[in-house]
Amino acid sequence: MSLARNTLVQSSLTLGSRLLGFVRDLALSARFGQGPMMDAFTTALMLPNMFRRLFAEGAFAQAFVPVYGGVKTRDGDEAAAVTASEALSFMLAMVAGFCILLQVVMPWIMPWLLSAYRDQPEVLRAAVIATQLAMPYLACMTVASLLSGVLNTGGRFALSAAVPVFLNLCTLAALVPPMFLPIPQETVLLMVATAVTVSGVIQAVLLWWGVQRLGVRLKIGLPCLTPNVRHTLALAVPGALAGGALQINSLVSQFLTGSDEGARSVLYNADRLYQLPLGLVGVAIGLALVPRLTKAFVAGDHEGGQRTLDDGINLAMAFTLPAAVALFVIPFFIIDATVTRGAFTSADASRTADVLRHFAWGVPAFVLAKVLTPPFFARQDTRRPMIFAITSVVITVVLGSGLFFWFRARGWDGVLGLAIATSTSAWVNVALLGGVLVRENSWKPSPAFLSRISRVFAASLVMAAALFAASVNYGLLSHIFLAKEIAVLIVCGVGAVLYGACLFLFRAVTVSELKATLRREPGAANVSGLD
Template sequence: MLKSILTVGGWTMGSRLLGFLRDMLIAASLGAGPIADAFFIALKLPNLFRRLFGEGAFNAAFVPAFASTLAGNGAAQARALAERMSTLMTLWLTLLTVLGMVFMPQVLHVLAPGFTDEPVRFGLAVEMTRITFPYLVFICLTALISGVLNGLDRFAAAAGAPVLFNILSMAALFALAPYTATPGHALAWGVTVSGAAQLLLVWVAAARAGMPLRIVSLPRITPEVRLVLRRMGPGLIGAGVTQLNLAVDLVIASLLPAGAVSYLYYADRIGQLPLGVIGAAVGTAMLPLLAKQLRGGQALSAHRTMNRALELSLALALPAAAAQSVLAWPIISALFLRGAFGELEAAATAAALTVYALGLPAFILVKAFVPGFFARGDTATPVKISLVVVVLNLALNLVLTRYLAHVGIALATGLSAWVNVAILAVMLRRRGQWRPDRRLRRRVPRLLIATLAMAAVLVALRLMLPDPVGSTARLVVLAVYVVAGLVTYFGLAQAIGALHLGEIRRRGRG
């Protein structure tokens, strides 16, 4: 599992770093004004549906079924299942995309009601979202084929596909901006083209792995297909609840003054680095492994897998959260403070990042706990938990934004995530499907000690070092903070037995 996590995490890290470069270019070109707000809505809307119909509910139901079919019935049956599901998904998503493009003004009246009072911003959002919406079909099919690759224990291509998103988005900004109405329109075209490129990449990887998929003209609803669809039902509701949570944030952010959508986007992008590298990697690697272990009656191995995943999640999430909270201003100013993105925008974004960081460990732990349900075919329990969380998030949003504006949205999201983690953990433990083993109980307090020591060092450095002037100086000082934090945390964690870096290296190569 660790080798798979490192593979997924390494590619995701590369993608996120390219994403930072892309966002730096977007911030310098668009700032945090109406065009930026419109583009981020255009980017967020197909991604809401992607997480609903692609990565979320579908993968939770499909990956265990594919892995079980592959292990029990062979590659031919597994391929047939994947082809039938890809055909059904193509038909459904194409219909959804056409309807979405036709009725986009009505959709945005619901999801971004604050834009309707500003005709220019609303019109830009409608135009750009119509351009990006076909991305939904491409990226959901990419998620399906990625699930096939994960079921075959091939993680590199699926994890590396998002690199194309960042590269092609930047290329579109440079190449198409002179010919489009705004740089935001150029970026929107880059999003859609990148979806087609990602789909091609994973299809070729699957073909090379002996699993070339094709669209079936008339897919048969076999028992395996019905099982996936039946398991998708609760998952769709659960994913829908999660996306409703994000939609609530979007609706409320659109009602705040111009720029709020952009501040939250830039802050969330920073938080997405550890969430994507750690959380997504852990969840992606755990699900097929847990499904195979449980199918093989290896309950003790499944128990160890979950505990080691939680241990690794906390070992990386805790210092990442502390560093983002302490270094919010140095991070935001170094990455984005240039061009159209001024000090006011940087300060507002840094405030959101400080609060987002408090919930970061929770976001990552959710990714580690949820496979414990999905691998057992239980997609209903996370749904019920998500319903509680979305109601809580809505209530907190309504209260906190009155006093904290866009920062209140970030705080509500983090608090809701911690409640989600607590309920997931309690449910698994009550069922006897997880309990913290002795190694996890011994190492977590030591990880906290190393994290607090690192935070103290970073605070002391911030007080000692002057605030730099100029982009290069800010990047150099940020690099100093990063090196100091890494040396302090990993050095102390190794010394007090919170981590054993040699063990991680050995297992990563294994």
């Protein structure tokens, strides 16, 4: 498949999952608002969610694919299957042990994670039990991440992009009955936490079936640190840390907000929105880039690698910039129109919108990091991206902590400081990654690339002006279109159409180029069947 076709498959299926996830978040917000049970839920989901993004959404898969693909090319399918089986057995054992350890010590950890509720033991108790119920999801995601890497190496992208939908389906199944029955909030929390683990089991089983259907026979045996496992871990663990810098930064922010009631809920709601472009575009392009760049690197095709990276960045920015502009220009419009209901008030929406605006200007960097790390992974260089990722985490911790407490001391919302620090560290990470690629001549932006990017920026600015005009007339538009929900859909739709028209008007893209990017490449593997 072409890069655009692979990305389209990933993004389309991810979009369906994210839309269901948005419905789930509406149900959560309506049920819990930004109160204690919502803070308990976000804490229970904090570690499982980070591992889902760190592993299942591409970081580990990006690091594992070159290792698995290299063994497959050199030694054949059977040797690759043995390598994957050994890695799976070892990692599953390690993560399962880690899960059990966390479940045992959680009663002592939770007062530090939710320090704002130390004088409310019922909230801490509910958060501890919910976290223990959701923790096995980590082990499920370990299995899912490796199986996704095997499928992606075989040219199968759809199943690994589709299975995350079960997280939303299962949690919605646990949330819907309480909407009509007088079930206590604490009971609802535990039902949703259990549903998280159930969804993980379903995802792992479906991916295992997909790998078996692909003809790869994996076995789970006794964990053993074989030479293949050591080599895999030496590349994959730093690679996962490098590709998951944003998720680690998010985890750091979650820890810092534990002392502020409602702050973790604000961070969760903002996080869900700004992560949408990352899941739809950044992860999809990142996963599609790794096999192509690996192939170009092995073949010594420097020009092909440069062209692939140009296409990847152009494609990523064409989809990401308008999303970032919308989140920056009309965050309150979006949140108040879609989320405000039940226990979630307009004041909650205003606080979340202020935080989201500072995440928005970092969105292009979050996506670019996903596009700029595959060239390192393709050459099995995971050390330097890991160093850059650690640097960004240090910036988030130091700058975020300083701004968080300084803002609170001045009577401002401390979460704003965390958003500023997260976006700043993301741009530093991109500068480090891009600087190395340019300095080593692994990527040299072509004049055509620079021209196209500038036109994408111009189209985004036109859309920004239109959205700003809509935002200052939010009340009027809600009255004209009878409901704020209808108004936000129309405004976003008009903005998308205007942006698309400007792309063609400014010749950032042409019809012939669009057809060419979506055309299957000669000799590409047939990915029908399972996908």
